[in-house]
Amino acid sequence: MDNLNNNKPLVEMKDIHKWFGKVYALRGVDFHVNYNEIVGLVGDNGAGKSTLIKILSGFHTADRGEIYFEGKKVNIRTPKDAKNLGIETVYQEQALAPHVSIARNVFMGREPTKILGFLDRKKMEKDSLETIAKLGLKLRNPDTVVEALSGGQRQGVAIARVLYFKAKLVILDEPTIALSVKESQQVMEFIKQLKEEGISVIFITHNLYHAFQIAERFVVLSHGEKLTDVKREDTNIDDLSLLITSGKKVSEKMSE
Amino acid sequence: MKARESYISLIFSYKASFTLIVFIALILVFSLLSPNHVFVKSDNLGALGKLIPDLGIISMGVGMLMIGGEFDLSVASIIPMSSFIFVKMLEWQFPMPLIPFITILVGIVMGYINGLLVTKVKIPSFIATLGTMMFWRGVLYAASRMMPIGIRAYLEPGTLFEKILVGTIKGGIPVQILWLIFFTLILGFLLHFHKFGNWVFVTGDNRIAARAMGINTDMVKIVCFMIVGFLCSFMSMMQALRIESFAATQGIGYELKAIASSVVGGTSLAGGIGSVPGILLGTLTIQILENGLILLGAPVFGINAFIGAGIIAFAVLNVYIEKWKTV
Ligand SMILES: Nc1ncnc2c1ncn2[C@@H]1O[C@H](COP(=O)(O)OP(=O)(O)OP(=O)(O)O)[C@@H](O)[C@H]1O
Ligand SMILES: [Mg+2]
Numbered sequence: 164m165d166n167l168n169n170n171k172p173l174v175e176m177k178d179i180h181k182w183f184g185k186v187y188a189l190r191g192v193d194f195h196v197n198y199n200e201i202v203g204l205v206g207d208n209g210a211g212k213s214t215l216i217k218i219l220s221g222f223h224t225a226d227r228g229e230i231y232f233e234g235k236k237v238n239i240r241t242p243k244d245a246k247n248l249g250i251e252t253v254y255q256e257q258a259l260a261p262h263v264s265i266a267r268n269v270f271m272g273r274e275p276t277k278i279l280g281f282l283d284r285k286k287m288e289k290d291s292l293e294t295i296a297k298l299g300l301k302l303r304n305p306d307t308v309v310e311a312l313s314g315g316q317r318q319g320v321a322i323a324r325v326l327y328f329k330a331k332l333v334i335l336d337e338p339t340i341a342l343s344v345k346e347s348q349q350v351m352e353f354i355k356q357l358k359e360e361g362i363s364v365i366f367i368t369h370n371l372y373h374a375f376q377i378a379e380r381f382v383v384l385s386h387g388e389k390l391t392d393v394k395r396e397d398t399n400i401d402d403l404s405l406l407i408t409s410g411k412k413v414s415e416k417m418s419e
Numbered sequence: 420m421k422a423r424e425s426y427i428s429l430i431f432s433y434k435a436s437f438t439l440i441v442f443i444a445l446i447l448v449f450s451l452l453s454p455n456h457v458f459v460k461s462d463n464l465g466a467l468g469k470l471i472p473d474l475g476i477i478s479m480g481v482g483m484l485m486i487g488g489e490f491d492l493s494v495a496s497i498i499p500m501s502s503f504i505f506v507k508m509l510e511w512q513f514p515m516p517l518i519p520f521i522t523i524l525v526g527i528v529m530g531y532i533n534g535l536l537v538t539k540v541k542i543p544s545f546i547a548t549l550g551t552m553m554f555w556r557g558v559l560y561a562a563s564r565m566m567p568i569g570i571r572a573y574l575e576p577g578t579l580f581e582k583i584l585v586g587t588i589k590g591g592i593p594v595q596i597l598w599l600i601f602f603t604l605i606l607g608f609l610l611h612f613h614k615f616g617n618w619v620f621v622t623g624d625n626r627i628a629a630r631a632m633g634i635n636t637d638m639v640k641i642v643c644f645m646i647v648g649f650l651c652s653f654m655s656m657m658q659a660l661r662i663e664s665f666a667a668t669q670g671i672g673y674e675l676k677a678i679a680s681s682v683v684g685g686t687s688l689a690g691g692i693g694s695v696p697g698i699l700l701g702t703l704t705i706q707i708l709e710n711g712l713i714l715l716g717a718p719v720f721g722i723n724a725f726i727g728a729g730i731i732a733f734a735v736l737n738v739y740i741e742k743w744k745t746v
Contacts, residue, residue: 243633258631260624262691263617271621272632274614281613 171234173198173363174219174250174332179228181214181387188214189225190387196332201354201364203378205371207407210384212367216334219365220252221245233331249331251324253338258321259309266291266305269324294323297360298353315346322353326360333357334365339373351377371400371407385410437740438683438697441733442704449711458714465591467710469661472595474680475702476654477673479606480647482681482698486610487643488623488690489544493533494651494677496555498670501525502655503563506665509573515580523652529555530648534641552674565667570659585660595657599699602650607695619643624691672723679730680705705730 172195181189189211196202204212217223219230221242230237232248239245245252259268266284267274269291275283288305295302300319302312309317318338325333335354339347347370354377357364368374374381381398383390383406390406449458457463477494484491505522513521529551536547574581586594610616621629622636629636651670659665684701686693705726712725 242631246633252631254631258628260621260628260691262624262687263620267617267620271617271629272634274617276614279613280615281608282617284612 172196172231173200173233175231176215176219176225177229177231179215179218179225181211181218181223182226183214188387189218191228192384192387192389194382194389196363196365199358199361199363200380201358201366201378203374203381204365204367204384205369205374205381205403205407206384206390207410209386211387212384213336215384216252216336216365216367219245219332220250220334249329250334251328251330251332252334252336253318253321253325254336258324259317261310262308264306264308265295265302265312265320268309268320269294269327271324273328290327291320291323294327295319297326298323298356300349300353313346314342315349318342318346318350319353322350322357326357326362330362332363332365334367336367337369338366339368339370347373371403375400383407437737438685438700438704438733442700442707445704445707445711449707449714453711453714454716458711461591463710463714465593467706468593468596469585470710471703471706472593472599473654473658474673474676474706475599475699476602476650476657477647478677478680478684478698478702479602479695480643480650481674481677482684482686482693482695482701483606483610483619484640484643484647485678485681485686485688486623486690486693487619487640488626489537489640489643490678491530491533491544491548491644491647492674493529493548493552493555494647495670495672495674496552496559497526497529497648497651498655498658498673499665499667500529500555500559501652502659502665502669503559503568503667505652505656506568506570506573506659509570510568512573515578519580519656522656523649526648526650526652526655527645528648530645530651531641533648534644537644538637538640560667563665563667567667568665570663570665581660584657595661598653598657603695603699606646610695615639615642620691622690623687676705679726683730683733 175195177193179189179192179194180187192211192215194215204216206212214223218225219239221239221244224240230239232250237244237248239248239250242252260271263271266287270287275286275290277283291305292302298319300316300323302316302319309320312320322333322335338350338354342350351373354364354366366374366378375395378395380392380394381403382392383403385407390410450456477498481491481494501522504525505518508518508521533544533548533551536542536551537544540547542550582594584594584598588594588597610619618629618634618636618639621632622634622639626636629639655669658669680701681693681698682688682701683704684693684697684699686698686701708729709722709726712722713719717725
């Protein structure tokens with residue numbers, strides 16, 4: 164809403180190529196995310212979804228191609244570069260330390276301190292619960308270890324972290340995998356909440372029903388190429404799943 | 420309701436709560452059963468007061484390192500190596516104020532080498548420090564020919580330096596106790612209230628997550644190894660002054676006793692779980708178990724068998740407690 168350059172995308176990846184040895188994982192992919200938009204990135208196993216977003220989050224570098232963030236060309240070489248831009252990634256298993264408290268997890272690596280590096284525990288406890296509450300998740304005790312939480316609540320803690328640190332783009336790679344129906348629903352609510360806060364989201368999933376609930380646009384990858392890029396109102400679950408399984412381009416439905 | 424809940428979960432989240440029960444039980448048993456209740460007589464308490472800090476100071480470092488996800492077996496050799504260098508410097512009449520600093524530097528450097536082997540050369544710490552343990556011990560035996568070196572020829576009794584490290588305060592309490600309390604507080608605050616402590620926990624608990632959040636986990640581990648080295652050197656001076664010599668046998672068995680103390684005190688072998696008060700309690704428990712068994716007439720040379728059995732019994736009970744908790 165407060166973005167004046169609404170016509171320009173928040174992030175734009177142009178002609179991205181990636182080789183892993185002999186595997187040609189990305190074959191010239193164009194991909195963009197607009198301000199305050201939820202994009203569903205879908206495709207069969209091995210299509211290149213994770214590779215694409217790992218290039219964006221600094222875990223891989225592209226062999227060819229360019230990335231523009233807020234209109235400027237950027238070089239993302241490390242996860243730190245991505246973080247500095249405001250690009251945050253949430254992984255299912257990799258995000259949290261299970262035996263450490265909620266508050267300490269939210270502030271992992273970015274702890275608020277008072278003097279000489281001693282923790283501001285009050286702030287950690289208060290702010291972590293407040294941020295989690297913004298997602299619509301009620302947790303009472305910030306000292307609870309993450310291991311004691313449900314899968315959905317854990318995702319909430321991981322997402323609260325990116326919310327607190329004012330991410331501009333949040334990448335979620337299969338955040339509902341291994342979650343129950345109810346927990347998945349909960350995670351979808353969190354993602355809606357991120358959008359409410361003005362954050363853009365890339366949501367990778369194999370579950371089109373999940374994707375359809377929240378994504379405003381779908382990008383389908385197949386064998387390292389973009390098959391289609393379509394707004395939700397211009398497609399439906401059956402078309403998308405057919406597209407993913409057949410792996411054929413449907414050019415008349417391209418939105419651009 | 421909430422307070423009660425968190426209170427209970429806090430108590431049971433530390434395995435050390437169970438250790439506290441064992442610890443109190445051991446004190447009661449040894450007090451009642453030792454001949455003439457000698458366990459609680461001042462002579463024995465004085466002896467314990469000198470022994471417990473030796474192990475306690477080492478366990479603090481080793482336990483913190485374990486929380487960070489690594490082991491250090493080489494403490495068994497860092498201790499005698501720095502003791503040897505310490506006593507040699509006395510013999511060579513080095514300027515007195517320099518000697519403790521150089522001794523401690525030796526330990527820190529040895530810890531740094533361990534840290535580099537583990538994080539940069541990427542050797543599992545169990546193997547890397549097994550290697551440095553044997554390496555330094557070999558160097559030590561060659562350099563010292565395993566002969567003890569008395570310190571009294573080079574250091575008259577009653578120097579300020581000696582009083583600070585191994586003197587007694589009012590009521591005959593050994594200063595070593597104060598040093599143990601000092602290091603417990605310093606490391607306790609560092610681990611539980613400082614951001615570095617948080618990095619240690621998350622590094623041990625989920626290194627990938629810690630790295631993804633920008634924590635330099637290699638640096639965290641190296642610093643922990645250096646803290647262990649520092650504590651070993653510090654303790655080696657206390658020990659050399661107490662026994663008034665360098666002895667090639669110093670440090671033997673400390674590597675495993677320190678790990679045992681940490682585990683009995685609730686530290687996880689897999690990293691990410693543990694506490695400084697727990698490690699202290701674990702040390703007290705192990706040391707009192709050893710002392711009490713000797714007083715009860717257990718054969719001195721077979722004492723390790725009893726301690727070993729005790730640790731296994733403890734671990735087995737802990738498994739049952741864990742199961743009972745999760746029901
Ligand atoms: N680090 C790597 N080294 C070698 N090959 C890789 C690596 N990462 C991915 N690949 C290969 O690149 C291709 C794309 O993989 P990617 O993980 O991006 O797929 P994906 O769309 O995320 O699949 P999934 O839905 O199964 O997670 C696959 O053929 C994969 O084997
Ligand atoms: Mg993937």
